[in-house]
Amino acid sequence: MVYLKTDQEIDLIKESAQVLGKAHAEVAKWVKPGVTTRQLDKVAEEFIRDNAGIPSFKGYNKFPASLCISVNETVVHGIPSGYELRDGDIVSIDCGVKLNGYHSDSAYTYPVGEISAEVMQLLVRTKQALYLGIEKAVDGFRIGDVGFAIQSYVEEQGYSVVRELVGHGVGKNLHESPEVPNYGKKGKGTKLKEGMVIAIEPMINLGHKAVVQERDGWTIRTSDRKPSAHFEHTVAVRRGKAEILTTFEYIEQVTANTSLMVNA
Template sequence: MIFLKSEEEVLLIKESAQLLGKAHAEVAKWIKPGVATKQLDKVADEFIRDHKGHPSFKGYNGFPSALCISLNDIVVHGFPSQYQLKEGDIISIDCGVKLNGFHSDSAYTYPIGNVSPEVSNLLKRTKQSLYLGIEQAVEGKRVGDIGYAVQTYVEKFGYGVVRELVGHGVGRNLHEGPEVPNYGKKGQGPRLREGIVIAIEPMITLGKRNVVQEKDGWTIRTTDRKPAAHFEHTVLVRKGKAEILTTFKYIEEVTQNTTLMVSV
């Protein structure tokens, strides 16, 4: 079901999204070689709860953690672990917050130290594709316009667009309608109306688009073991121009003087 949010509900989602952005920034402070990914999860969990929120992912269909932490060839839904970050890794941090009865959802992929130029470009272009998708999230367009914008941009670089996982509506439930694929055709799919809140989240691979689910039932990995990047915002459909409800501002205040910055 697709729900239209009132302006009062949008304000509540914005509060959730601000807390989410700040939680991401707290995690970003810890992202460096030698840090275990379980520590990142602990930081996020405690920060969200200390500010009267709830980590949306923790307990969702049995997921054990506040963060999905996906390294290198893991696309999404990776578990925090005792793995220690090392130079040359990339790490996707996906987090959700429930506050005031409403969820928000966002993701950001970081390079650890120096990464190869081709991996650095993958991150930059995946992030850029997110904003190209967001430009299409306006009243009167269709969901396919978002996917088309993402797909046509990244495929010209030879990247793969993951098809088994998609963006989604966000609100009182973490996942609502409509589904928002990162591929599609112009003018196809559900019509976008003002008040729809969606998570747009390009999941883009350096190699082929094919993925496999690990035996844990969660972790999604590229079949060719090439790196993947993931960026996500929660977005409100408006007339004329979409409104981004989540924020990377706090992340980039932390990373602007480090090698973690992903510019576009």
């Protein structure tokens, strides 16, 4: 059952998304060699709670942390730990905030120190794929149009799309219908209608599309152990043009010296 949101509900999600965007920026300040992923998680949780929010992920299906922190070949759902970030790593930070009864959800992948040109291109193009998908999140299009836009672009670049993990509806619940795959066929799937709120989140691998789940029951990594990138926005379906509810603005004020700038 797909639940269409009112403009008032969408405004509440945007309020949640502002706290989320600022929480991401606080974490971004600490993304550097020598910092543990557990420290990043602590920064995020403290900021969210100090701003009247609740970390959406903590306790969700017994997930133990406020952030999913996924380093290098980890695609998603990495559990914060004592791992110290190293020069040359990439790290995906996925975070959700519940505020005033509504969730928002977004993810951003950061370079740590100096990374290879090849991996930087993966980050830039995955981020670009997110915005190409968002361009299709318009009343009258279909879920398959979103997935096709993402898939066709990244596969042209020689990358692969993870199949087992998808985007989703967002609202009073962190995960709602419909599912939003990052692959698909034009004109296929659920029809998009104004008032739908969805999280679009390309998870793109440098190597093969296959993934495996680690023994902790959460961590998903690439089967070939090549890097994977992940970017995500929460988006409202509108007529004519999608409305991006989450924001990378605060992140990019912190990371202005990187070459990940992609305009929506």
